[in-house]
Every structure is written in structure tokens, then in C-alpha cells.
Amino acid sequence: MGKWNYGISCAEVTPMTAPLPLEGDLYDCMEKAASYGYQGVEFHTRESYKFDLEKIKSIGETSGAKICCIASGRLYTQGGHGLLDENAESEKAAISGMHQYIDMASDIGADVVIGWAKGTVPPQGDRKIYLDRLAENLRKLDAYAGQKGTRLLLEVINHYETNIFNMAEETLAFIEKHRLENCYIHLDTYHMNMEEFNPYQAIRICGRKLGYFHVADNSRRYPGSGQLDFKRVFETLDEMGYDGWVTVECLLYPDRDTAAQKAICYLKACEQAKYSEK
Numbered sequence: 001m002g003k004w005n006y007g008i009s010c011a012e013v014t015p016m017t018a019p020l021p022l023e024g025d026l027y028d029c030m031e032k033a034a035s036y037g038y039q040g041v042e043f044h045t046r047e048s049y050k051f052d053l054e055k056i057k058s059i060g061e062t063s064g065a066k067i068c069c070i071a072s073g074r075l076y077t078q079g080g081h082g083l084l085d086e087n088a089e090s091e092k093a094a095i096s097g098m099h100q101y102i103d104m105a106s107d108i109g110a111d112v113v114i115g116w117a118k119g120t121v122p123p124q125g126d127r128k129i130y131l132d133r134l135a136e137n138l139r140k141l142d143a144y145a146g147q148k149g150t151r152l153l154l155e156v157i158n159h160y161e162t163n164i165f166n167m168a169e170e171t172l173a174f175i176e177k178h179r180l181e182n183c184y185i186h187l188d189t190y191h192m193n194m195e196e197f198n199p200y201q202a203i204r205i206c207g208r209k210l211g212y213f214h215v216a217d218n219s220r221r222y223p224g225s226g227q228l229d230f231k232r233v234f235e236t237l238d239e240m241g242y243d244g245w246v247t248v249e250c251l252l253y254p255d256r257d258t259a260a261q262k263a264i265c266y267l268k269a270c271e272q273a274k275y276s277e278k
């Protein structure tokens with residue numbers, strides 16, 4: 001067992017409504033994650049954040065904890081910049097912010113999540129123009145990420161939150177059409193449960209382009225709190241040969257630490273059950 005690593009989302013400051021179970025100093029979050037049985041954290045931060053590389057190394061040596069990904073959503077939610085923005089200044093800021101995230105990720109051997117930072121097509125906007133602009137910008141970032149040895153993980157998010165890349169198939173088609181070699185699909189069980197006709201088939205559709213995986217239950221509370229079939233999710237990931245990260249991104253119910261602990265216990269039990277049946 002143990003084909004994939006377990007991660008948990010964290011940020012130094014998080015709104016109570018955000019699905020980021022760990023909050024506080026990054027290095028404390030890494031240690032706490034490891035003490036609960038996770039192999040690493042996904043870190044949500046601004047593009048200007050400066051890592052203490054020595055500290056990351058020493059925590060890695062003592063607890064084994066890594067930073068698997070840097071999530072770039074705050075470039076959009078706090079900075080207001082998206083990669084498909086019509087406003088040239090904003091588009092420029094989004095591209096330069098993304099270069100900073102890629103540099104940061106490259107320094108620590110992590111990947112970059114691009115979810116919200118894609119931006120959204122405005123209600124009266126011509127979809128083709130916005131998507132062409134996104135493709136053009138992602139092509140340049142894809143090449144830069146390749147040079148820096150970092151992958152870009154395009155998150156598939158439900159249609160209440162964004163109006164592009166709501167399904168795995170659409171996201172894969174975009175990646176293939178624009179030959180984005182270093183872009184991978186990032187699925188999230190919470191979004192898949194809302195959007196995909198068949199979530200297991202969505203995992204299969206991604207094939208080798210599945211690059212990252214978020215888990216929460218159907219209500220976005222911790223895995224095991226609701227009705228999703230994680231054993232079947234794991235069977236499908238296994239069938240596809242997925243060996244990346246499975247990261248908990250769930251609401252703070254009943255509280256941060258309980259959610260983080262219950263999630264990892266449940267996921268490991270599902271993984272165990274899957275293997276012991278074979």
C-alpha cells in the first residue's frame with residue numbers, strides 16, 4: 001500500500017469559510033501535518049512569499065514533511081488578477097505573479113496549482129477571445145515551468161465558482177489542443193460530485209494527465225463524513241496508475257484539527273481496505 005502521498009491544505013491566515021484545515025505559520029503546519037500522518041502540505045499564499053529554505057530542509061529531515069504544491073488562488077481572490085483578464089495591466093500582473101509562483105515552487109521541488117488564478121469569463125464576454133488569451137498565456141507559462149522543472153496543475157472547479165474548466169473532459173481537451181506539456185489536470189472530489197456525469201470515468205478520462213487530487217466529502221466536510229465512495233475513488237486512481245498526491249481540502253467541521261485527523265484516518269482505512277481485499 002501507499003502508492004500516493006497524503007497532503008493537507010494550509011495557509012498562514014484563512015477565512016473560516018475556506019476549505020483549508022490547517023492555519024498558522026507554514027513550518028508549524030508542516031510539523032502538525034506530519035504528526036497527524038500526512039506526508040506534506042499544500043500551501044496557499046501570495047506570489048511574493050519568501051520561503052526559509054533551510055527551515056524547510058530541516059523540517060523535512062526531522063519530520064519527513066514536504067510542501068507538495070503552492071496554490072496560486074490568492075493572486076486572483078486577493079490580488080484581483082486572472083490569466084484571461086481583458087485588462088492588459090491585470091493580465092500582465094497575473095503572468096508576472098505566476099512566474100513568481102513557479103520560481104518559488106521550483107526552489108522547493110513543488111508544483112503550482114492554478115485554480116482561481118485562471119480568472120473567469122465575464123457574463124457578456126466572448127468566450128473564444130478569453131480562452132484564446134488564456135491559452136496564449138498558459139503556453140508561455142508552460143514553457144517557463146518546463147525550464148524550471150515544475151508542473152502546472154489546472155484545477156477543475158464547479159460552475160458556481162468559475163465558468164471555465166468545470167469538467168475533466170473539457171480541461172483535457174484544452175491541454176491537448178494547446179499542447180501544454182507541463183500542465184496537468186487537478187481533480188477535486190467535491191467539484192467532481194457536482195459536475196461530472198460519472199466521477200470515476202472522469203478520473204479515467206484524464207489518464208496520464210491526472211496530476212493532482214483533492215479530497216473532501218460531498219458536503220465538503222472531511223472524507224468519511226458523507227456519502228462519497230472513497231474506496232471506489234482509490235480503486236480508480238490505482239487502476240489508472242496514479243501515484244501523485246491525494247490532498248485533503250475540506251471545511252473546518254467540527255473544527256480544524258478534528259477534521260484533519262478524521263480525514264487521514266478515514267483515507268488510510270479506505271486504502272487499507274482496498275488492498276486487503278485483493
Ligand code: LER
Binds near residue numbers: 073155161214249
Ligand atoms: C476551489 O473551490 C478549490 O477547490 C480550491 O482548490 C481552489 O483554491
Ligand code: MN
Binds near residue numbers: 155
Ligand atoms: Mn480543490
